Amino acid sequence: MSRDTSSGRPGQRSRVRVIVLQQGLGPLDYATPGGRRLEPGQIVQVPLGPRLITGVVWEADRLPATEVDDARLRPVAGVYDLPPLPAPVRRLVEWVADYYLAPHAAVLRMVLASASALDGGRTSIEYRVTGVIPERLTPQRAQALERLQGRQGLVRELATAAEVSDSVIRGLVKAGAIEAVEVALDTRFPPPDPGHAPPLLESGQASAAATLRHAVAARGFQPYLLDGVTGSGKTEVYFEAIAEAVEKGGQALVLVPEIALTEPWLRRFEARFGAPPVAWHSDLRSTERRRAWRAAASGEARVMVGARSALFLPYPDLRLIVVDEAHETSFKQEEGVMYHARDVAVMRAQLQNVPVVLATATPAIETRVQVERGRYAHLELPSRYGGAELPTIEAVDMRRFPPPPGRWLSPPLVRALEETLGRGDQALLFLNRRGYAPLTLCRTCGHRIECPNCTAWMVEHRLLRRLQCHQCGHSMPVPDACPECQSEGTLVACGPGVERIADEIAAILPDARTAIVASDTIWSPAKAAALVSSVEAHEIDLLIGTQLVTKGYHFPDLTLVGVVDADLGLGGGDLRASERTFQQIQQVAGRAGRGQKPGRVLLQTHQPEAPVIEALVSGDSEGFYAAETESRRRHAMPPYGRLAGIIVSSEDQREAAAAARMIGAAAPRIEGLTVLGPAPAPLALLRGRHRQRLLVHAPRNLDVQSAIRGWLGELEWPRGVRVAVDVDPYSFV
Known part of the structure; x- marks a missing residue:
């Protein structure tokens, strides 16, 4: 970092506006001694009380001024030796803060997501398992050694990953079971080669790929819905758009819903480009996070794949954004800045003037409506790659075919499992309950x-x-x-949860080799890679999993999918319950019959006459979506209306209720705007805080953000009360 901010004539001072990374503070003004000019986007250190904190210089005319005389301004303490944040990134911060009613500093923290990345190059001491078994092997030590196989990191990171205390890790270091390693923090990533192994595309794929390549080369904003059935080769199509971006010297970003489950995707990427992409997700060690952030900010990371937060990194030459499995609700952040990464990706693409590709087999209604309105281009892949057929889907009426007492699998599903495993094929049982x-x-x-x-x-x-x-x-x-x-x-x-289903399988099919696929068992890319290898080697006959198995896996010999409880997501009055159930079952059904063997899907249900179940069995997805869309239109629900949730919480139940009533009583009287509540949230107590909810409903053309900003801005509530606003909510708990 450069700490010399003085240049020019002695005593000359200029004023700069800075967004500081401090919760609860707006932009502050600082002096630049000696008249040195600081550019918008430069990352600086500034004094705040007795401390030095990080901030970013901003255009003064885009943020409210502070009423402090020039003579009283404290000087900027130092400037980081990093490129300024590009203008599109600064505009993105402003848009997200405005649309989602979040502080600028909270959004900016996602951009500057690695504090250590702001400093220059250095080395670090990390630790890894040696293979030595200590003489004293406690259960905690055994758990740590099992979970840390193949991992490396700081003591605190390893302790967190293994769910043990720091002292357990230090004890293993002393015992020789874990060793210290010196790590260079800024080694370069191998670049992807767009000409490494071009794929052989079928005609539909080739046409879609050519459209996307042209869009990347043209460098203009255009959203594309890449709408292809499961197994149609969507990934290979947008890989060609990535290749175009890399050939032109730019960067590409791919957002995925579950980074721990991208192992098959990563293998396909490396086979196509000869090198892995740079990864960004919460499972990275601090040194890996630092290296990836600096690679993104310098342009070294030509292709970045990551969870939703990768969207905010300061890429200097972004040419393409891809949102894979764009229908996934996990792209919605439910805490802090409650943004939806799919929608923010479209806005970032517009600000960068680049194409954005939303790839999915089950597009969200919001996305489909944008296609109908002509705002998104539509690229369709209606058939599976290589002539593979879509699986047949059948409903098993649990009222006619109930399982024996104490069990959860119906006789038709058990027979199908016996037949499938008997001929050497593999099967999957899906239950979205850990x-x-x-x-x-x-x-x-x-x-x-x-x-x-x-x-x-x-x-x-x-x-x-x-x-x-x-x-x-x-x-x-x-x-x-x-x-x-x-x-x-x-x-x-x-x-039942998935573990109970595994016990039932052990009783009725004792020779079946099973694996449970849930976040308790597959918590890292390494675990996912081991699972994929085991299934491909036919060391596993039957997978029993939660929603983690619905995303991206390609097992050619998996020919049967059983959905243990197809009704599970239909209750509770959720606006998107039917749509979400349809998408989830369609996705898990898509794991069956992806090779040359035909696939079969059995849905256990007590409601075979439910519209979502009938649509799945008949394959009438268009009819289902048309009915759901018309219901949204009739009730002015998103995307034909606006919703915003206001969540009031406190450790004191009466305090939370009183604050919620006060907020509700002060609701603005605006034509078309309706405020429902307050009422106790379905999760009335969460992490020790009592919660009340209000729901705002408004027409599409009403500026809900300004209404809420003015409404809440005039109110005061006790210090122990927190008020959060969720614009375009996906969760109503």
Whole structure:
């Protein structure tokens, strides 16, 4: 960092506006001694009280002024030796802050997402497993050594990854089971070669690829919906657009919903381009994060693949954005800045004046409507690659074919599993519920074990011998006696999770080699890679998984998919419940029959007459989407209307309720704007905070953000109350 900010005539001072990375503070003005000119986008260190903090110089006319005389301004302390943040990135920060009603500093923190990346090159000491087994092998040490195979990082990072304390890691270092390694922080990434292994595309793919290549070369903004059935080769098509961006010397960004599950995608990328892309996700060590950020900011990272936060990195020459599995709800951030990465990707592409590709087999209704309005171009791939056929989908009416007592798999599904595994094929059972059972209750008094911090049941994880809250992470041993009536041996697990289905398979198909695919078992790219290798080597006959198995896997010998509970996502009154269920089942069904063998999908349901189930079985996706879209239009719901959630929370229940009533009473009287609530949130207690919700509904042409900004800006609430605004909400809990 350069700390010499003085140049020019002594005593001459100029004024700059800085967004500081400090929660609760707006832009501040600072002096530049000696008249040195600082450009917008330069990353600086500035004093705040006794501390020095990071900030970014901003155009003064784009942010409100501070009423401080020039003579009282404190000087900028230093300037980082980094390129200024490009103007499109600064405009993106402003747009996201304005649209999602977030502080500029909170958005800017996502841009400057690696504090260590701001400093120059250096080395670091990291640690890795040696293979030595210590004489004293406690359960915690054994867990650490198992989970840290193939990992490297700082003591704190390894402890977090292994879910043990720092002292356990340090003890393993002393015992020789973990060793220190000196790491250079800024080694260069190998560049991708666009001419390495061009694919042989079918005619439909070639036409779509040519369109996208032309769009990248033309360097103009245009959103594309790349709409192809599962197995149609969408990835190979947008790879050609990436190749064009790299050939032209630019950068490409690919957003994926689950970075831990991109192993098949990464292998396909490396086979096509001869080198892996640069990855960006929360599982990176701090040194890896630093290296990836600097590579993105310098232009060295020619292709970046990452989770939604990769969207905010300061690429200097971005030529293409791809949002893979663009329908995925995990692109919606539910905490902090509550943005939707699909929509922000389109806005960033517009600000950068580059094409953006939304690739999916099950487009969201919002995306389909943009195509109808002519705002998005539509590229279709209606057939599977290589002549493979789409699987047949059948409903199993659980009212006619109930499973035996205490079991969850119907006789037709069990027979199909026996036939599939008997001929040497592989199968998949899908249930979007982690753990062994979602509820534990007492047979004597009926007590249900809830999380002490949330309005949520504790989920039994029998493999871990723990009860866990899937909202806050609270964990506890399974008690021997009921916490309410103290009766022993009366606690019973209710309902199935994937672990319980695995137990049932072990009882009815004891020779089947199974693997559970859930975030408890597949928590990293390395774990995903091991799973893929095992399935491809036919070391696994049957996968039992949650939504993690719906994304991107290609197993040619997997010919049967069983959906254990197709009705699971249909309840609760969620605006998108039917659409989400349709997308999820279509995606998991797409894992079947991707090779030369035909595929079959069985949906266990108590509602075979439900429109979503009938549409899946008949293959009438257009009819389903037309009905859902018309329902949205009739009720002025998104994308034909606007929604915004206001979430009020406090550790004091009465304080939260009083603040919510005060906010509700002050709601603006604007034609067309309706405020529902306040009411206790479905998750009325979350992480120890009591929660109330209000829902704002408005016509599409109403400026909801300005209305809410003016409404809440005139109110004050107690310090212990937090008020969050969720524009375009996807979760209503």
